[in-house]
Amino acid sequence: MKFYTYFRSSASYRVRIALNLKGLDYEAVPVHLLRNGGEQLTDAYRAVNPSALLPALEEDGVVLSQSLAIIEYLDETRPSQPLLPADPLGRARVRALAQTVACDTHPLSNLRVLKYLRGPLGLSEELKQQWISHWISEGMAMLEAHLARDAQTGRFCHGDTPTVADCCLVPQVFNAQRFGVDMTAYPTVMRIHANCAALPAFIQAHPAQQPDAE
């Protein structure tokens, strides 16, 4: 498998965790989001993924995109160490937690949006920071509320083994901390984060551990 990744890309980080949890080997192809005006915007990368976003996974000449779709594909084709529960209600809960990050939190503070705020909208660095804090805090508050009220939350987002929800939670907390967002209001999120951070699969997927880290 060829895996197109960038060390600090949150969506790439999710898939790296999933690959590690399943013990899968892959060839990392770094795509630098800032160098040369953004390597993801080149014709060469658009031929891989026309969305010009990371990550992408190539297997037997077929390219898959979208982190959650890739993780579900890995889970369907490599079923050991499942990343979704077996029961439909559990699966729905885990997917909803993952999507709370992937649909309601992360898209608002990713690189292309922050560039648009500073460029075409001409916002100050301070207003950009306010935007980031606002949307990450909103998303973390949602995640906290869902996790804190539900007895199905365990050592991890759903019970005592990591799922795709944890693959999303950890990179989002990394983002939040990188941008200096105060996380004290989200104790359940942070407890789960600490449990994940102790596992080799999560440690080895961390941005700082990547070959393309700066």
Added chain:
Amino acid sequence: MKFYTYFRSSASYRVRIALNLKGLDYEAVPVHLLRNGGEQLTDAYRAVNPSALLPALEEDGVVLSQSLAIIEYLDETRPSQPLLPADPLGRARVRALAQTVACDTHPLSNLRVLKYLRGPLGLSEELKQQWISHWISEGMAMLEAHLARDAQTGRFCHGDTPTVADCCLVPQVFNAQRFGVDMTAYPTVMRIHANCAALPAFIQAHPAQQPDAE
């Protein structure tokens, strides 16, 4: 099934299409996003869905949230009229197309974001419109590129029966047209939209056909 919905909510519209494609009955509970300062923000609705977002689906006392998680749940528990292909690569493709709408397009122009642009950021109506057009156009260009280059695209996003990708495409085109976005650059998207728009399941899910439509 109790289905919390708002006629113009894009994520609710996706699930309505799925419910109709599967021929499932449900009790619609309208939650008005604008009335009374936003009924989704009340304590009563937060007790249903702490994310304060639509839609939510309640079955046997369990509440599910996130449109894509709900649709996958319906597909797993009511397998006739499947909304995902049977093969893992096909499933990955369809999920990626759905997520191109649900993660990369829609979150940037939903109500809470538009309110933040006008309120805390103090942007003009014109800059807000520019923002909407920019992000919807970006998303539609991605979708068009993925669809146009792939022989698996048929009458619908994936072959000749509707999938969860079509459940996402149609509400996003509705949004685009409501905001006056020029769609001439996305002929494959619009061809599929026209094929969907002829089907009763899509017609009956349209915002204008809902009991809470204005």
